Amino acid sequence: MRFFAYVLLTAAAAAGCGETAAPPFPGRDAGIDLDGGGDGGIDASIPDAGDGGFDAGFDAGPRCGTSALCPTCPDEQDLCDGDNPCPTGKVCLETGCDDLKRCFVTGGGACQNDDDCGDPDYECNLEVGRCLRTTPGCDDSNDCVAGFACENNSCADRRVPCISVSDCPHGFACRVLGDDQRFCRRVTRPCDANIDCQTLGVICGDVEGDGSMECMAPFDPNQPSPVCPVSCENSQCPSDVSPVWELTEEGTQAVCGQFGLCSAAAACAEGFECRDLWGDARSECVLPGGSCVDSSECPPREVCASPRIWGPPSCAGGAAM
Numbered sequence: 001m002r003f004f005a006y007v008l009l010t011a012a013a014a015a016g017c018g019e020t021a022a023p024p025f026p027g028r029d030a031g032i033d034l035d036g037g038g039d040g041g042i043d044a045s046i047p048d049a050g051d052g053g054f055d056a057g058f059d060a061g062p063r064c065g066t067s068a069l070c071p072t073c074p075d076e077q078d079l080c081d082g083d084n085p086c087p088t089g090k091v092c093l094e095t096g097c098d099d100l101k102r103c104f105v106t107g108g109g110a111c112q113n114d115d116d117c118g119d120p121d122y123e124c125n126l127e128v129g130r131c132l133r134t135t136p137g138c139d140d141s142n143d144c145v146a147g148f149a150c151e152n153n154s155c156a157d158r159r160v161p162c163i164s165v166s167d168c169p170h171g172f173a174c175r176v177l178g179d180d181q182r183f184c185r186r187v188t189r190p191c192d193a194n195i196d197c198q199t200l201g202v203i204c205g206d207v208e209g210d211g212s213m214e215c216m217a218p219f220d221p222n223q224p225s226p227v228c229p230v231s232c233e234n235s236q237c238p239s240d241v242s243p244v245w246e247l248t249e250e251g252t253q254a255v256c257g258q259f260g261l262c263s264a265a266a267a268c269a270e271g272f273e274c275r276d277l278w279g280d281a282r283s284e285c286v287l288p289g290g291s292c293v294d295s296s297e298c299p300p301r302e303v304c305a306s307p308r309i310w311g312p313p314s315c316a317g318g319a320a321m
Contacts, residue, residue: 068161068319069096069301074180078102089128091145095180096161102180104145108132110195140190140280146199147183149295149303151279157300159183160318165249167318169305170259171284173251175200184318186303187251188214188261188282201252207245208263209233214282216261217247217254234260234267243269244285249308259285259306277304277313287312 064073079102080092086103093104108130109116114123117131121139125132133143137153144155161167161183162174168184175185190213191197191204197215207216234244237256244267246257261284262274268285276283279294290312292304298315305316 064097064100067096068163069159069183070180071182072179073097074100074102074178089125089130089132093145093157096159097180106130106132106145107138107141107143109142109192141186141278142190142196146177147181147185149186149278149280151296156296158186158295158303159301160303160316161301161320163319165251166308169303169307169316171247171305172303173200173247173249175251184303184316185251186278187247188216188284190280190282191215205233207234207261208267209235210263212282214261216245217252234262241269243267261285275313290314 066072074095074097079100080086081101086092089106089108090103091106092101094100095102105128108122110129111117111124111131112126112129117124119131119139121133121135122131123134124130133139138144138150138155139153141148141150141155144150147157147159148155149158150156159181160169160172163182165174168174171188172184172186174182176182185200187200187202188207192213194204197204200215202215202217204213205216206213237243237245239256242256242258244257244260244262245254246260247253248255258269258272261282262268263283265272265274268274271287272285273288274283275286275293277286277292277294279296284306286306287310290304291314292298295302295304295315298304299317302315302317304313306313307316
């Protein structure tokens with residue numbers, strides 16, 4: 001009888017540790033739960049203290065409230081707060097999923113030594129391979145996290161949420177930055193070399209021919225040039241109707257159009273003005289009027305830009321939050 005009881009006990013134990021509940025997010029570690037739970041599965045060995053039955057409070061649904069900006073809950077290992085600071089080269093910012101914050105990579109160009117940074121306010125951090133600012137504030141948007149803009153020497157949140165490129169204004173492309181970040185990214189940001197534009201899938205060049213370099217798309221994506229004037233300077237658009245390089249909706253190709261970078265109003269089509277909407281000394285052709293002068297007049301997570309459906313600049317908020 002003892003042997004028979006032992007066999008039954010062994011069989012029961014084997015049945016209890018076989019198939020487990022699938023984690024609520026495939027591919028993620030179900031062993032970590034934001035709300036303080038255990039392993040994400042149903043533990044049948046622990047009775048509910050209230051009625052002696054199994055714990056009916058288990059919820060296999062989303063672990064947080066998502067949004068157009070943050071379509072997927074961030075990984076727990078990336079979360080941060082006052083007690084869990086970010087490592088060097090990253091900063092703790094809101095994700096758009098509830099009040100969760102996670103570590104985002106700071107701005108700064110690639111470097112191998114301090115000489116590559118070319119500014120005494122920056123030093124080359126070899127741990128992350130980027131030029132990191134050593135003094136407070138910012139000089140341009142490259143000092144900020146992707147989606148943020150340098151306004152009045154501080155980084156402002158300009159992550160315009162998007163579901164598709166139609167949610168983004170002219171000059172912006174809908175990009176996914178990790179599973180939990182999806183927003184409109186301005187393509188023509190300042191750059192020093194092609195590596196600064198790598199995450200945008202474009203190259204670094206001088207669109208207006210004024211000596212300043214910015215990320216931009218080549219005319220022929222199959223033959224990208226390391227030097228912009230060869231294939232994508234505004235001089236390659238001789239038509240008075242479409243005189244400037246303009247991003248296509250994909251954001252990685254360019255065509256001659258009317259909404260693009262300019263050095264003066266004379267470079268734009270008739271009836272257009274040349275205005276700096278982003279505040280980084282890179283002006284663009286826009287229709288006169290509008291409800292904003294630049295993005296600093298817009299609420300957080302909105303930008304002052306020309307709508308794709310035609311019209312003067314206005315504060316664009318993208319997809320509904």
